Amino acid sequence: MxxxxxxxxxxxxxxxxxxxxxxxxxxxxxxxxxxxxxxxxxxxxxxxxxxxxxxxxxxxxxxxxxxxxxxxxxxxxxxxxxxxxxxxxxxxxxxxxxxxxxxxxxxxxxxxxxxxxxxxxxxxxxxxxxxxxxxxxxxxxxxxxxxxxxxxxxxxxxxxxxxxxxxxxxxxxxxxxxxxxxxxxxxxxxxxxxxxxxxxxxxxxxxxxxxxxxxxxxxxxxxxxxxxxxxxxxxxxxxxxxxxxxxxxxxxxxxxxxxxxxxxxxxxxxxxxxxxxxxxxxxxxxxxxxxxxxxxxxxxxxxxxxxxxxxxxxxxxxxxxxxxxxxxxxxxxxxxxxxSKLCKLLKKVLKSIVILAVIIQASSRIIALIVNYTAPLDTFAELYNITPSGLNDIELINVCAGREWYHFPSSFHLPDGYRLQFIKSGFDGLLPGNFPESIPLLETIRTIPEGMNNLNKFDAGKIVEIDECTYIVDMVDNSNKAVDAFNPIEEIENQKWNRVFCNQIIDVDHSKILGRAFYVPPIIADFMNKKLPSLWNRMYGVQFTDYCLFERAENAPREIDI
Incomplete structure (x- = not known):
């Protein structure tokens, strides 16, 4: 060619x-x-x-x-x-x-x-x-x-x-x-x-x-x-x-x-x-x-x-x-x-091996990033495909995040009338606030917001009570009850919140570095797991968890100031 x-x-x-x-x-x-x-x-x-x-x-x-x-x-x-x-x-x-x-x-x-x-x-x-x-x-x-x-x-x-x-x-x-x-x-x-x-x-x-x-x-x-x-x-x-x-x-x-x-x-x-x-x-x-x-x-x-x-x-x-x-x-x-003093044939072989190695390693890394970490994009975008029930009496619909606040992709993933809010979690730094919506754009930008600092100090004014949330996005595993306002496992068992859409995201705490960083096709992973289970799980072991959009159950109590 x-x-x-x-x-x-x-x-x-x-x-x-x-x-x-x-x-x-x-x-x-x-x-x-x-x-x-x-x-x-x-x-x-x-x-x-x-x-x-x-x-x-x-x-x-x-x-x-x-x-x-x-x-x-x-x-x-x-x-x-x-x-x-x-x-x-x-x-x-x-x-x-x-x-x-x-x-x-x-x-x-x-x-x-x-x-x-x-x-x-x-x-x-x-x-x-x-x-x-x-x-x-x-x-x-x-x-x-x-x-x-x-x-x-x-x-x-x-x-x-x-x-x-x-x-x-x-x-x-x-x-x-x-x-x-x-x-x-x-x-x-x-x-x-x-x-x-x-x-x-x-x-x-x-x-x-x-x-x-x-x-x-x-x-x-x-x-x-x-x-x-x-x-x-x-x-x-x-x-x-x-x-x-x-x-x-x-x-x-x-x-x-x-x-x-x-x-x-x-x-x-x-x-x-x-x-x-x-x-x-x-x-x-x-x-x-x-x-x-x-x-x-x-x-x-x-x-x-x-x-x-x-x-x-x-x-x-x-x-x-x-x-x-x-x-x-x-x-x-x-x-x-x-x-190189190698003959033409060996040069072609070397060139082919290098190119193949580059393509395989790069593809493995790229696919891993997509498979392991892109669940928040599709999960939040799912809000465009569902209609909340029993909410005619409130003006805005709050989509809340606690410990998963940093995975929020953008407000472009929220339909009109939806707003991102934060609930209590173990994060103790400064969370983002909200641009005021009731005044002209330039006036909003020129207004010094309350509760801001450049020292990453926590401000309680950036969080809301869980009762104000219509939706919550979180991973399906037990959270720390001492610091997290929302525990997915417990709330599902109590039928207070329902899963309306889920996608898989990597469980970082229970996955090895190679599993987090590189993708191995299932057929190869299964083969290695059968032949060398101990070594493979120690080096590549990867676990996933559900990354879900939760909706408040219709019969769940809520206290909202209108």
């Missing part, structure tokens, strides 16, 4: 993944995505949603400008069609997937021009079968958008490094400026090595002129974003600066991101092992020897060092360098095939 035919096949697979599969099946891996981005977007579109402390004008460390492009895209669907609101969720994901697809295809074309068709195809293969990128590229997060836009930055960085054109250098920085100012300011660090390279290899007068152009571009983007956020918050609001101040300059043991948990230095190394097939990681080290792309490899190394040094670590912090890992691995694999 020729390189062109392989490229066509890979582009088709990429399109299928980014536009069709990922929007529908990808999980929400972080509740920060739900409450800091999906909920405010739902508020812009439908006038209600959960509000976090980050959106309080007192702190203003989340950007409304970041959400406006997505609002502009889904607004016409709400205005001129009668689609269910859950489609806003999927249209937004499709938009993110489409943006990623376009930039990845463009980078594939640039790699083909500046290096080789084979490297370009290998890169695209590694991008498609990339478990981390599979869910990250359709997540509504600044780090995800930064990851996607940095693909565009890499494209022009490659063109600059192969042609030394100043216009390509400026375009590379422009993509990263948009990613940093509109999305996540830390991503600007990735352009520093390229800037040093430019200054070192160009005359001083050329560097000054280019620096002026780039500064003008940076200021223009900043002015637009700061202007939009200032209008929304009703005061001067530089969200990028506020994020930097909160996370770095004003952070200590008692404030800043560290209060949400810290991880050991090797956290990100384990994270890369989970989100990239092992051959890809191994080849990426070989690719770092490609000295002509040294500024990109320095960016990759600098990013890893900076974030490994931070006590508070999260998977999404590595998103921006995912494209670099794939690029380095593609170059490394190509180098090994080119300089």
């Amino acid at each position: 020729t390189c062109k035919k392989i490229s066509f096949l890979l582009v088709t697979l990429l399109f299928t993944s980014r536009i069709i599969l990922q929007p529908r099946y990808s999980l929400i891996s972080d509740c920060d995505e739900t409450f800091n981005y999906w909920e405010p977007l739902n508020f812009l579109v439908r006038g209600f949603g959960k509000q976090t402390w980050e959106y309080s004008p007192e702190y203003s460390i989340r950007s409304w400008a970041f959400l406006l492009p997505f609002y502009a895209i889904i607004y016409p669907f709400n205005k001129f069609t009668e689609l269910e609101s859950v489609w806003n969720f999927y249209i937004t994901r499709i938009t993110l997937g489409l943006l990623s697809f376009i930039l990845e295809v463009q980078l594939h074309s640039e790699i083909k021009k500046s290096m080789s068709h084979r490297v370009a195809n290998i890169w695209l293969l590694f991008q498609i079968f990339n478990p981390g990128y599979f869910h990250a590229s359709v997540e509504l997060l600044p780090s995800s958008v930064a990851m996607i836009l940095y693909i565009g930055s890499i494209k022009y960085a490659l063109r600059y490094l192969s042609t030394n054109k100043s216009s390509s250098f400026t375009m590379s920085l422009t993509f990263n400026f948009i990613a940093g100012i509109l999305g996540w300011p830390f991503v600007l660090v990735l352009s520093l090595p390229l800037c040093v390279h430019y200054v070192f290899y160009n005359p001083i007068i050329v560097s000054i002129r280019t620096a002026f152009d780039c500064t003008l571009m940076l200021l223009s983007i900043s002015a637009v974003v700061i202007g939009i956020d200032s209008i929304f918050y009703g005061k001067f609001a530089s969200v990028s600066w506020n994020i930097l101040f909160y996370n770095v300059l004003n952070a200590d043991e008692n404030s800043g991101p560290n209060i949400f948990g810290v991880e050991p230095w090797y956290y990100y190394l384990l994270n890369l092992v989970l989100n990239f097939p092992l051959p890809v990681l191994l080849f990426s080290f070989v690719g770092l020897t490609h000295v002509s792309l040294a500024p990109l490899w320095i960016s990759f190394t600098l990013w890893m060092v900076i974030f490994i040094m931070q006590p508070h670590k999260e998977e999404r912090f590595l998103y921006p360098i995912y494209g670099l890992v794939s690029l380095s691995a593609a170059i490394g694999f190509s180098k090994l095939l080119t300089f």
